[in-house]
Amino acid sequence: MPSKIFGVNLGSWLVLESWMLPQGWLDMGGESCDVCSECIATEWAFGKAKGQAxxxxxxxxxxxxxxxxxxxxTLKSLGINTVRIPLGFWLVEQLVDRRTEFYPEGGLVALIRGVNQLREAGIVVILDHHALPGVQDANQMFTGNCTSEPQFYTEANYLRALTWAGVMTTISHLHPAFSSVFAIEAVNEPIMDAAQTPNYGTYQENFVTVMRGTELALGINVPGLPNPPPPSRNATQSIINISNLNNARFNADVRTALRNAAQIIQEIATNPSTSFDLTKSARGQSLLISNFMDVNWQNDNPPNPANAALGPQGYDNHLYYVFGGVADPNPDAYxxxxxxxxxxxxxAALGNSPLWFGEWGLPTQFDATDAFLQGWADAQKLAYSKGAGWIFWNFKVEQSTLAGNLSREWSYIEGVNLGYLTKDPSKVFNASVCDPFITSD
Structure with a gap:
C-alpha cells in the first residue's frame, strides 16, 4: 500500500455502467432509458436479450x-499510484447460474491482462467486489443488473461471495500478474439501512476469515490463527486442509467457502488462458488488506467492520455532493x-483507520464555473488526503455528442487536461483554498 493513495477507478471496464459511455453502449447493441431496469442497460439485460455468444x-x-x-x-504519466478495479462476481464464472444469470464470460482473462500492465507500470491495485451475487443495491447499473429486489443478503449469496473471496485471494498471491494487488474490497456500497441487510456483520467477519484462511494455507503467517497443518504440495489441497482448522472463526460457511474455492481454483489454474502454478508457495509475502465500506455506510445500528479485522484492514468512504443530502446546492455551501x-x-475514533476515499468526483448540483471546479478539486484532495488518500471516479468517461459534458466533471484524465486537477496528484493549485470557509478547528 502506498504511503498516500493517489488513485483512479477503472469504472465501466469489467463492470459496465452504460451511462458513462452512452454512444459506445448503443454501438455495442445496448439501449438507453430513464429507468435502467426497463431496457438493455446492463450486462444482465444484454445477455438475456442477445444470448451468450x-x-x-x-x-x-x-x-x-x-x-x-x-x-x-497515461495514468503513469499523471503520477497515479493506485487503481481500484470494480469487478462483478461473474468474473469467477463457476459461481454463475447460467439459467437465471446472464453475464459475459472471459472477464478473468481481461483482468489478468490489465493487472499485469499495471504491475509493469508500477501501479498498485485494489480488487473491488463491485457487483455481488444476487445484487446488493436496488436499481443501480453498478451491480450489473438493475433490479428493485436486491437478493445479496441471503445465506446462499453470502456463500458465493465468500467463495469469490477465496478464489481472488489465491490468485492474488499465486498468479504473477497479480503481484501489485494489495487489497480486496468485500462489497461496494451495500444498502445503507442495516435492517435490510440481515447478518451482514457476520458476512464481514466470514469474508476476512476466508481471506486469512486462504493465506494461511498458502504459507503466510496470520497472527491470531493457529499454526497450519503441514503444507501440501498443491495449494488447493492446502486450502481444503485449512478448512478443517479447529478455530472459533471457522464456522460452517467459512469451511464450505474454502472447499468450494479450492475446487474452482483448481479449474482456473489448469485452464490454459488463466493458468498459474499451484505448487508455488506464498511464504514471505505480505497479507492482503481486507477492505470494507466504513462504519458510517450503514445508518441503522451498523455492524462496525473494525470488529471483523484479523490482520491488516482498510476502510473506504464515498462522497458525492451531486446526488444531494450533503450540502445546499451552491458553491459556498459545498x-x-x-x-x-x-x-x-x-x-479513526471507531477503529476505521486507515480510511481512504474510494470514490469522489467534481460533479455538482449547479452550473459550476471552471474556476470553481479547480478550487473544488483542490479542497476535496486536501480533505481526503488527511486520511490514507483518494481514488477518483472515474479514470475516463466517453467523449461524444451523446455524452455531452460528462467528461468535464467525471473524467480524471479530462480534469487534468482542462486544468481542474494538477498534473502531479500530490499537489494542489491553491493550498489555502479552504481558508475562507473554515468554521471550526
Whole structure:
C-alpha cells in the first residue's frame, strides 16, 4: 500500500455502467432509458436479450478498447499510484447460474491482462467486489443488473461471495500478474439501512476469515490463527486442509467457502488462458488488506467492520455532493462542507483507520464555473488526503455528442487536461483554498 493513495477507478471496464459511455453502449447493441431496469442497460439485460455468444463478443471488444496500454501509460504519466478495479462476481464464472444469470464470460482473462500492465507500470491495485451475487443495491447499473429486489443478503449469496473471496485471494498471491494487488474490497456500497441487510456483520467477519484462511494455507503467517497443518504440495489441497482448522472463526460457511474455492481454483489454474502454478508457495509475502465500506455506510445500528479485522484492514468512504443530502446546492455551501469535513477523525475514533476515499468526483448540483471546479478539486484532495488518500471516479468517461459534458466533471484524465486537477496528484493549485470557509478547528 502506498504511503498516500493517489488513485483512479477503472469504472465501466469489467463492470459496465452504460451511462458513462452512452454512444459506445448503443454501438455495442445496448439501449438507453430513464429507468435502467426497463431496457438493455446492463450486462444482465444484454445477455438475456442477445444470448451468450453475442454478449461475449461485444464485451470482449469493449474490454480491449475501454482500458488499454495507452490508458496505463497515461495514468503513469499523471503520477497515479493506485487503481481500484470494480469487478462483478461473474468474473469467477463457476459461481454463475447460467439459467437465471446472464453475464459475459472471459472477464478473468481481461483482468489478468490489465493487472499485469499495471504491475509493469508500477501501479498498485485494489480488487473491488463491485457487483455481488444476487445484487446488493436496488436499481443501480453498478451491480450489473438493475433490479428493485436486491437478493445479496441471503445465506446462499453470502456463500458465493465468500467463495469469490477465496478464489481472488489465491490468485492474488499465486498468479504473477497479480503481484501489485494489495487489497480486496468485500462489497461496494451495500444498502445503507442495516435492517435490510440481515447478518451482514457476520458476512464481514466470514469474508476476512476466508481471506486469512486462504493465506494461511498458502504459507503466510496470520497472527491470531493457529499454526497450519503441514503444507501440501498443491495449494488447493492446502486450502481444503485449512478448512478443517479447529478455530472459533471457522464456522460452517467459512469451511464450505474454502472447499468450494479450492475446487474452482483448481479449474482456473489448469485452464490454459488463466493458468498459474499451484505448487508455488506464498511464504514471505505480505497479507492482503481486507477492505470494507466504513462504519458510517450503514445508518441503522451498523455492524462496525473494525470488529471483523484479523490482520491488516482498510476502510473506504464515498462522497458525492451531486446526488444531494450533503450540502445546499451552491458553491459556498459545498466549500464550507468539504473544508470542515471530519470523517477521517470520526472514523479513526471507531477503529476505521486507515480510511481512504474510494470514490469522489467534481460533479455538482449547479452550473459550476471552471474556476470553481479547480478550487473544488483542490479542497476535496486536501480533505481526503488527511486520511490514507483518494481514488477518483472515474479514470475516463466517453467523449461524444451523446455524452455531452460528462467528461468535464467525471473524467480524471479530462480534469487534468482542462486544468481542474494538477498534473502531479500530490499537489494542489491553491493550498489555502479552504481558508475562507473554515468554521471550526
Amino acid at each position: 453475442a454478449q461475449n463478443a461485444a464485451f470482449q471488444a469493449h474490454w480491449n478498447s475501454w482500458f488499454s496500454q495507452t490508458d496505463v501509460n 466549500m464550507t462542507s468539504i473544508c470542515n469535513l471530519n470523517r477521517v477523525q470520526a472514523d
